[in-house]
Amino acid sequence: MLKLYSFGPAANSMKPLLTLYEKGTPFEGHRLNPAIFEHHQDWFKAINPRGQVPALVDGDKVITESTVICEYLEDEHPGEVKLRPADSYGRAQMRIWTKWVDEYFCWCVSTIGWHRYVGNMVKSLSDAEFEEKVKGIPVFEQQVKWRRAREGFPQDLLDEEMRKIAFSVKRLNDHLADNEWLAGGMFTLADICNFAIANGMNYSFPELVNEADAPHLVRWIAQINARPAVQKMFAEVPMEKLRPQD
Amino acid sequence: MLKLYSFGPAANSMKPLLTLYEKGTPFEGHRLNPAIFEHHQDWFKAINPRGQVPALVDGDKVITESTVICEYLEDEHPGEVKLRPADSYGRAQMRIWTKWVDEYFCWCVSTIGWHRYVGNMVKSLSDAEFEEKVKGIPVFEQQVKWRRAREGFPQDLLDEEMRKIAFSVKRLNDHLADNEWLAGGMFTLADICNFAIANGMNYSFPELVNEADAPHLVRWIAQINARPAVQKMFAEVPMEKLRPQD
Secondary structure: OEEEEEEOOHHHHHHHHHHHHOOOOOOEEEOOOOOHHHHHHHHHOOOOOOOOOEEEEEEEEEEEEEEHHHHHHHHHHOOOOOOOOOOOHHHHHHHHHHHHHHHHHHHHHHHHHHHHHHHHHHHOOOHHHHHHHHHHHHHOOHHHHHHHHHHOOOOOHHHHHHHHHHHHHHHHHHHHHOOOOOOOOOOOHHHHHHHHHOOOOHHOOOOOOOOOOOOHHHHHHHHHHOOOHHHHHHHOOOOOOOOOOO | OEEEOOOOHHHHHHHHHHHHHHHOOEEEEEEEEEEOOOHHHHHHHHOOOOOOOOEEEEEEEEEEEEEHHHHHHHHOOOOOOOOOOOOOOHHHHHHHHHHHHHHHHHHHHHHHHHHHHHHHHHHHHHHHHHHHHHHHOOOOHHHHHHHHHOOOOOOHOOOHHHHHHHHHHHHHHHHHHOOOOOOOOEOOHHHHHHHHHHHHHHHOOOOOOOOOOOOHHHHHHHHHHHOHHHEEEEHHOOHHHHHHHH
């Protein structure tokens, strides 16, 4: 059976989780605990040397990178429920939207999330304890991000990320004004990958994502939350509870 | 017939160009002139509102984003020459490598290229002429990049990009030590997309890309340059001549 190593149903972890739930593909879920840096432990780095979730294990193969995993599931375990348009142009549009999440949308939202919540996970550690944790992180850029989360991100970086978030919200809202779904006239991996980042923004960024300013984005978020597969996923897979910044 | 709007055979423009040459797919090439900012002119923004090359026109459809175009060609015009592994795991590995180019490798090399060559294109303009050019650029981040290229990139950014380039060279070289090609045991879009960035690095970054320090990368670059399709592309599509930084 497929094994999925992930955190709870948010951000990159949600992408393959929701893909599996939408398809109704049976899998064995292994939820790692970010609070104890389980993804940087040796047992998990033996599965993904980059120390990052999600990772999918299919027999003797390991597939990493959330968006790549979603297309892999579509290629190798398509099942009855198709989440990729049948036509090449629709697929191209879908890939432009998933690529945009990975290159732009996820990063600005992620930095603010780290600023608000993730820094707390390491602020109570002593310098020595923190350095011990950082030593276990294989990706240099992730080490930098952990240090910044602990010390505090520079204000000009936070301002720039907020600008990008506002731009992203407008881009999604404008497109969804004329389209029920993001690409190919159907619910696809483009919706899943963008929803993985956008879900909850009506709570975390209410000044941007609200009925008055982004009605089409709000409608699309509600529409996806109402899907049976989404409800089943949230009911079955617990979400991490991170304490907001003091 | 397919129409491809691009610059010469380097960086993102090379990705679909070489894909078409490898497949032997007939197409009408339209080479834009970056020295006169042709990609920011209204006629081209009517084709791609982001003002970026490459863009592929297939009948009444426009496909943008270089990596997406390559997969589109494989989906819609596969022809005899397959550039994507037939198995799902091989495709996933190919996509991890093309994604890595778009998210990491192309950016560090690009910044140094802009620092060395592109800044010259705008240094002789008056402030008013330059602002007029910038106004025509639809993507905000590209406006910022043009300003930085003109004013000079901050040294700490240049240092960080050089660190990333050294890391990228090592990553490619290590992988190519045990693999003839990057993914799936065959020449794929992963090779095309990485070659589009890596080709010429033995001249532009000789301190990193040389026989002693990166023999496998040097071997792979030479091997791709020897392919008939690559030689045909370089013979038929002229490269821009940019003057190095004074």
